[in-house]
Amino acid sequence: MARTSAYDLLLRGGHVIDPANGIDARRDVAIRNGKIAAVDARIAVSGATKVVDVRGKYVTPGLIDIHTHSFGYAAWTFPDEYGLPNGVTTVVDAGGAGWKNFEQFKSSIIDQSQVRVLALLNIVGAGMLGIVEQDVTEMQHEPCAEMVKAYPDTIVGIKAAHHDGPGWESVDGAVKAGDAAGVFAMIDYHRHPKRTYKELLLDHMRPGDVHTHMYGLHTPQFDERGKVHKFIRDARRRGVGFDVGHGGGSFWFRIAKPCMDQGFQPDTISTDVHKGSFFLPRGTMPITMSKLINLGMPLREAIDRSTRHAARAINRPKLGTLSVGAEADVAVFEFETGDFGFVDSGLASMRATRRLTCHVTIRAGKALWDLNGITRPAWDKSGEYIRLPV
Ligand SMILES: [Zn+2]
Incomplete structure (x- = not known):
């Protein structure tokens, strides 16, 4: 037997x-x-x-990258092609789709991927289709929240990004949709004299919301003495999360190093991966983690911020662990x-x-x-093989 x-x-x-x-x-x-x-x-x-x-x-545990791009504009990358070579088993698409095109994203990418693909729904109805992200009439929190509630297994939050206008429509719309659907919002900050970073962190974002691009050139980190702003530390104390979101423009050694030296480390490590960051500056998860490690973060901390903390940020605590079951x-x-x-x-x-x-x-x-075929049998000991099962 x-x-x-x-x-x-x-x-x-x-x-x-x-x-x-x-x-x-x-x-x-x-x-x-x-x-x-x-x-x-x-x-x-x-x-x-x-x-x-x-x-x-x-x-x-397989890494969780909470800020990636898998849909919605020309530079996105496929979840499997990006994730699997980099130890990433869960990607969160950050706002590629809005409520108008989420179902297209789901059927064409999410359901076709082996990597687990979760989504932050863009507050903009049509998602990241270029100029549309500046159109405040596209920022409708009610249909956005309804779509989140229709796909609770897949949509983990709301994304507000790239809005250059003078008002808070993008951020406040995302927060309203988040309130209505019971999810967090990931927010980026685009500088505007009428909308300060301090107001964003202290008055508009809720505890549990995440600011991405914390080491971005467009994010004001330092006061006139070169110290991390007190209001940033106050925001962290009130529960706002700070995420790397490396991308093509948001990881600079001249910003990351003084921030790390002053103890302003990321809560979550993510890549904002897209074609503009994949080759140079090669902002994948292992490379972004390596950069932080070489700036002083212990390996264990880098793993923690890419697994347990990431799972907590997206309210999926069963992910990012090797727990039995x-x-x-x-x-x-x-x-x-x-x-x-x-x-x-x-x-x-x-x-x-x-x-x-x-x-x-x-x-x-x-x-x-x-990488080196260590899970596979040797070819000369595998008999008359045609294709060996995974
Ligand atoms: Zn992004």
């Missing part, structure tokens, strides 16, 4: 960082039926169909030491000594990215 294995896949000997469960130690991780089945100091190899040696590597979204990283360099949004470089590189990305129990 054939013996059934207790586990489909056993990741053996890696260093697990799972902040939600307080784990930062050598652990084996076992997966069965697409779920985390066990995390333990030693799990018997004999109980597993496939055993993968990950000694010397870090095993983490959770969907098996797992990333395996090498934390390299060497002579590396990173490029910022100003296209200036920084020499550095540490770099995170994703080796394996597992989504719902399946290894869909495998």
